[in-house]
Amino acid sequence: EEDTKVFEKADCNALHKGAVSYSDAVVLADENLEADxxxxxxxxxxxxxxxxxxxxxxxxxxxxxEISNEEMVSIA
Structure with a gap:
């Protein structure tokens, strides 16, 4: 349940937050993202x-x- 808590609202912002939660890095592809x-x-x-x-x-x-080097260290 804790892993899915960020998705509770089931809206676009929840999807964005979920993606951030499970990502190693973030690329902001839109200038109009919500403040939260x-x-x-x-x-x-x-x-x-x-x-x-x-x-x-x-x-x-x-x-x-940077990300790929971190992953290589964590695998080794």
């Missing part, structure tokens, strides 16, 4: 990047490298 979702992302302390493919390509690559 943005707060949830901030409180998650997960690596976060605002989506802008043309300007942030190097940042996306760095974020991917």
């Amino acid at each position: 979702v943005l707060k949830f992302v901030k409180d998650s302390n997960k690596p976060t990047l605002a989506y802008n493919l043309t300007e942030n390509f190097d940042n996306f690559y760095s974020l991917y490298e």
Whole structure:
């Protein structure tokens, strides 16, 4: 039950929060996210990047490298 608590409201924000809960990092793909979702992302302390493919390509690559390196350490 604790794993599904974030989905209780069964709305779009609950889906966003659930996705954040089960993600290693967050890419904010929309500038118009609800304030409570943005707060949830901030409180998650997960690596976060605002989506802008043309300007942030190097940042996306760095974020991917950071996550993949963490996973390799946890597997080893």
